[in-house]
Amino acid sequence: QAVDFPTAQALGLIPSLESLGIPQIQVFPVQGRCSFTNTWHEARGSRAHEGVDIIAPRGNLIYAVVDGTITKVYNNASLTGNGVRLTMADGTYFFYAHLDTIAPNITVGTVVKAGQILGTNGSTGNTTTPHLHFEVHPRGGAAIDPTPIVAAVNACHITEPRPQS
Known part of the structure; x- marks a missing residue:
């Protein structure tokens, strides 16, 4: 019988992301109904896709996935549009577009x-199409496939916004 990623981790069938040196997120980045599939490294013209696209309605809230500092803000950039870079103390950053x-x-x-x-x-x-393009760059390096990181805290089924402190 198949088990989902969090269950497999809880049962010790696979190592935790953290034990492999892969960043974990504390909060799912998109509020409300959404969906995503693994499109890591799919062709995008002359480049490869370096993130996961989380499809959600326009206007859904976008959240910080970890504690950190905003190190870049993009305003109407040609590829990115509006976006931010959220950086952790160890240099790991999350790119939102x-x-x-x-x-x-x-x-x-x-x-x-x-x-x-x-x-x-x-x-x-x-x-x-309205969506969040989300990338993970451990310790400020090259992007890694964010799909398992996002899947570990998948909250696409949750419709209520997370309470704000």
Whole structure:
């Protein structure tokens, strides 16, 4: 019988992401009904896709997945559209793209807590379908496949926003 990723981890059938040196997230990045599939390294013109696309309605809240600092804000960049880079103390960063809006209190240098609202879902930049493009760069290096990281805390079935502190 098949088991899902979190159950397999809980049963000790596979090692934890953390034990493999792979970052874990504390909060799912998108509020409400959504979906995602593994599109890691699929062709995107002359480049490879380096993230996971979480499809959700325009306007759904986008959250900080960990405690960290906003180290870059993108405003209407050609590929990214509106987006942010959230960086942890060890240099690991999470890249969010295609946001409809960025929360007004989110600027470079803002210290955020996991679960804090970063903005709203959208389709800015090089896309037409509202979704969050989400990347993970351990210790500031090359992107890794974020699908298992996101799947470990999959909250696409949750419709209520996470309470804000």
